[in-house]
Amino acid sequence: MTIPRIGKRLIATAAAAASLGAVAVIGTASPAAASTISNGNVQVCAQGTYPVYAQFPYRGGWSTTIVNPGNCWLHYVGGNSWEPINVYGLYPNSSATFSLGTFWYDGAVSGIGIGGEGTPWQHDTYIW
Known part of the structure; x- marks a missing residue:
């Protein structure tokens, strides 16, 4: 044919x-x-129904303030090599936490935005 x-x-x-x-x-x-956050900056947002915070294990365990739902924490933290950022959510009316994950960041090449979404029992993260 x-x-x-x-x-x-x-x-x-x-x-x-x-x-x-x-x-x-x-x-x-x-x-x-590409991240919308400027190099060296970290933004942590509570986009769900629970508070969140981030902890920097390579910096002696230093952590952000607790971010309440609907708010964000944005600061220049610098950095010149890859390092982990552990992000946690808090259960309501409790000091108990749950892990949202570990995210890697190098302030020399990028910034990072991390948002905790959902509920403490059905949570997720959004990265930008």
């Missing part, structure tokens, strides 16, 4: 359009991956 000349043109046009669409999607994905 042979494909008529018009059919070959339609197939070539569709293939070219699909390739350009894929390039456009790939081309726009990279800039969105």
Whole structure:
């Protein structure tokens, strides 16, 4: 079976359009991956129904203040190598905590934003 000349043109046009669409999607994905927080800055937000705070184990366990729901903590903390940031949520009316995870940060190359979302029993994090 042979494909008529018009059919070959339609197939070539569709293939070219699909390739350009894929390039456009790939081309726009990279800039969105970059943090919106300036180098050396850390932002911790309580985007859920519980307070959150961050702790810096490579800095002697130093931690942020407790951030209440709907608020954020943003400060320049510097840094010149990769280090972990442990983020915790607090259960209501208690000093008991739960881990939201450990996130790696290098203040020399980026900033980081970390948001605790959901509830203490069904929590998640959002990173920017």
